[in-house]
Amino acid sequence: MSFLVSPSNKQAKTNDRWHSAAQQLAETAGVGFNGTEPWDIQVRNPCFYRRLFQEGLIGLGESYMEGWWECERLDLLFTRLVEAHLGEKMPKQLPILISLIWARIVNRQSRQRAWIVGEEHYDLGNDLFEVMLDSRMQYSCAYWQAANNLEEAQASKLDLICRKLAIEPGMKLLDIGCGWGGLAEYAASHYGASVVGITISKEQHQLARERCKGLDVEIRLQDYRDLNQKFDRVVSVGMFEHVGPRNYDTFFKVVKQALSESGLFLLHTIGSLTTDLTVNPWIEKYIFPNGCLPSMLQITQSSEDLFVVEDWHNFGADYDHTLVEWEKRFTAGWPDLRENYSDSFYRMFRYYLLSCAGGFRARDLQLWQILFSYQGVPGGIRVPR
Template sequence: MPAIHPLRDRVAGLLATAGVHLDGGSECDPVIHDQRFHARVLAQGSLGLGESWMDGWWDVPSLDGLLARLLQARLDERVHGVADMADGLRARLLNLQVERRSGEVGRRHYDLGNEFYAAMLGRRLVYSCGYWRDAHDLDAAQEAKLDLVCRKLRLRPGMRVLDVGCGWGEALQFAAERYGVRGVGVTISAEQAAHARELCAGLPIEIRLQDYRHIEPHAFDRVLSIGMFEHVGVRNYGTFFEVVRRSLDPAAEHGGLALLHSIGSNTSTRHTDPWIARYIFPNSMIPSAAQIATALEGRFVVEDWHGFGPDYDRTLQAWRANIEAAWERLPPRYDARFRRMWQFYLAASMASFRVRRNQLWQLLLSPRGVPGGLPEVR
């Protein structure tokens, strides 16, 4: 009689609902190297799936293809690990993004090393979704995104611009050189701040290593925030938008304008996936449209809400191609386990955008509403 493997059979049954078969031979069928995989995934959900990949317990020709099928079949909603439940309870009881915790993601993720991000991100160190409408490569898509932001904000020479979460300074450098503005950028990453100061040397730009909650009031004509809002947390959305509104000069044209560029979720949650929280973005969470709208109420008028989430899948594929070509020349600290961790992160992110689980939004905001509205910019 054939041996009975109830855990393997249970995993195989779940995967079959997604059109995936253990050791099946197609590009989305996983090959299991360690039979402990089945118990680990059933007990730990996405955390066990990601950690067992990092440990080399399984492989698959198309990791992003497999993960897209699992998400499309909503298997993540059927297999909940203990870590997911614990993270949910923790997020309900605590404000995970208070100021004393805000620097953790800077130290653990954004301070991984500028040479690493330079290898992945291309000519510009822009760690957010490119705009691919008229672009044919990553560098062009990132430049198109930066120009889109500047055009939406109606930047003009002499304007004072604040970049909340300025990263490596690319957006401010672009705005200063192309549109003649002056700027201040804030980041919680020491490595980002050091690079941004070097990049923007000689331009009327100041880079600060500080939390967004300490930005001074009434100092800016325009505010932008690209790819930072995912670290703010729903308990702090009101504070974030209050800070942005307060930072705008009431005497500026239109009373000032702000642009928010953020990943968005189709559903409202209070915490992120447990694997992402443990290995990639601690204390992060992706906002829903409802959560953003609630926080904006009474603080800003939404002049434009622009979605181009499918562009993130293409951006991530370009990042993966870059980093896969660069591993051999990177320092030894980016070892084999780190490489598999990064592969899982990029593939899971691709999958989430490919199946439209996650979105990419740009919101153009004004404090009191622009009479007659603003023409659409795309």
């Protein structure tokens, strides 16, 4: 009698073991495999379970990109995964450990490397972002307090920023990380500001200049470390996530040098509940290379003795709504985009948008608007909401 097992049976038994281990882990988040709930994972390739443990979060994302599994509601799935802290329960893969060590040794957001995210993400194509975003192409959290749609919510965000900064006609405003020029255009046309916007994306630079043509706006292709000018107001929206912990001190010192003594600075950034040097490795690999989310501790330590914090506003729950709206627009506009992008890109981008929505819905990710003054405003400020 032979006790040899055929390779196919061996593979099946191996998959069963990985399946059982994955099931135990997923059950702690209330997630099933091939179940009937909209957040359940529908497995199309039985090798998925092994890949999940061997490659962790990168394997989870890449296997979705390759069609190994489906999920009716990715946002609901990731809300449950994040709330259950499943990422922390999975074994740390060697590439993640290497990335952490590398982040401690190397300045991943140096002058030379700072342009990488512009080339690999923001320069993907204006056609993509024009389809997905509002008419001003705001690629940051909208403000939904009194808004009925994305267009209104993004306009409310821009107006909130201008009101918090108390911008008056003729004031000089610096916009660090100006994107496609939406805030620069709004501040100039609605509040009479004289604006200088800087970006490290060539695509953004070109479109922002076109958008602001005829206004008192100058758009520069420039690294923030090369600034050498004084302004009445400084703003940075959705750019600080690319600065990196090794450069936080430099960033705040640059802003301090650029700000007049009676000036105000507003920082709009995604925030992390904990201090870390890395981000989700799949996001790092496919979406925002060299990115890192700041913690409250990192921001306060780096701005200490430089500014007075006048206000700290958290409306991170609004980012969930914003990301879901972006995904709806992206999906609806895909027929017009698919000639320029692959099917794998489509799955990647939906995964990115909806996994991030789940993170904000679980309140693991935050969105902060922090208002600083150069040396304290006499009598304080009644900050708008």
